[in-house]
Amino acid sequence: MTDGLGVWLYAVTSSRGDAQDSGELTGVAGEPVRSVVSDDLTAVVGSVPLEVFGEEPLRRNLEDLDWLEGTARAHDAVVAALVRRGPTVPLRLATVFRDDDRVRDLLDERRADFTAALALVSGRTEWGVKAYGDRAALTAAVAEARAAGEGNAKGAGAAYLARRRAQLSAQETVERDAAERAEEIHTRLVHQAAAGRRQTLTDPALSGRRDWMVLNGTYLVDDDRTDDFAATVTALSAEFPGIRLELTGPWPPYSFAGVEREPA
Numbered sequence: 001m002t003d004g005l006g007v008w009l010y011a012v013t014s015s016r017g018d019a020q021d022s023g024e025l026t027g028v029a030g031e032p033v034r035s036v037v038s039d040d041l042t043a044v045v046g047s048v049p050l051e052v053f054g055e056e057p058l059r060r061n062l063e064d065l066d067w068l069e070g071t072a073r074a075h076d077a078v079v080a081a082l083v084r085r086g087p088t089v090p091l092r093l094a095t096v097f098r099d100d101d102r103v104r105d106l107l108d109e110r111r112a113d114f115t116a117a118l119a120l121v122s123g124r125t126e127w128g129v130k131a132y133g134d135r136a137a138l139t140a141a142v143a144e145a146r147a148a149g150e151g152n153a154k155g156a157g158a159a160y161l162a163r164r165r166a167q168l169s170a171q172e173t174v175e176r177d178a179a180e181r182a183e184e185i186h187t188r189l190v191h192q193a194a195a196g197r198r199q200t201l202t203d204p205a206l207s208g209r210r211d212w213m214v215l216n217g218t219y220l221v222d223d224d225r226t227d228d229f230a231a232t233v234t235a236l237s238a239e240f241p242g243i244r245l246e247l248t249g250p251w252p253p254y255s256f257a258g259v260e261r262e263p264a
Contacts, residue, residue, distance in 0.1 A: 028074040038107040087122040127249035131215035138242025182215040193219040218255040
């Protein structure tokens with residue numbers, strides 16, 4: 001590359017098919033997106049000014065939330081366009097290399113990883129499922145189930161005490177009960193997907209939501225099973241009172257790229 005320019009890496013695709021034809025796309029610096037090819041792999045990249053995207057200025061810019069949001073949107077727009085054309089392994093935001101040769105080195109060094117990742121995401125799409133708990137509703141549902149499990153108490157007073165014990169117990173264990181339900185939901189969703197991962201719960205300060213999140217899952221779903229997966233989410237939401245499920249997507253398969261390396 002010429003002095004003052006670095007190489008921003010968006011994604012890796014196969015050198016076969018339409019995905020490598022990225023000439024009309026523009027990237028994070030308004031630059032035309034282009035391809036760096038190594039045998040059967042294509043890295044989709046853009047030339048970006050190091051005065052903005054070099055190590056030190058990039059570190060400062062990433063602390064500017066407005067700049068970060070705009071850059072992330074531009075990065076994702078390129079990735080999303082590539083995903084629509086064929087199997088794509090998206091790279092994390094702010095992966096910058098010195099020149100095209102360093103990008104080719106990455107393709108050569110991680111060829112097996114990229115090839116496996118492309119095979120995994122082929123014909124599949126990432127979906128997100130977030131579960132939110134309602135403490136009062138969950139406590140009531142658990143208490144009702146526990147009281148029913150104790151059987152019919154003799155007399156109104158005994159029945160009341162049984163319900164009260166169940167309610168107090170449910171209040172004390174609501175965090176554990178929510179975690180158990182989140183794990184059960186995740187396990188059953190994984191069975192409906194090619195792969196699934198539990199992500200870190202979103203900080204309310206970042207999401208702007210006060211909802212009590214108990215699950216933040218991502219799932220790689222066969223494109224011809226999307227309706228079945230959505231139906232499973234709906235059924236699980238109805239099955240677990242006090243837990244509300246939110247299906248999001250489709251997304252590029254960031255969670256299942258499986259290839260990371262510090263930029264050169």
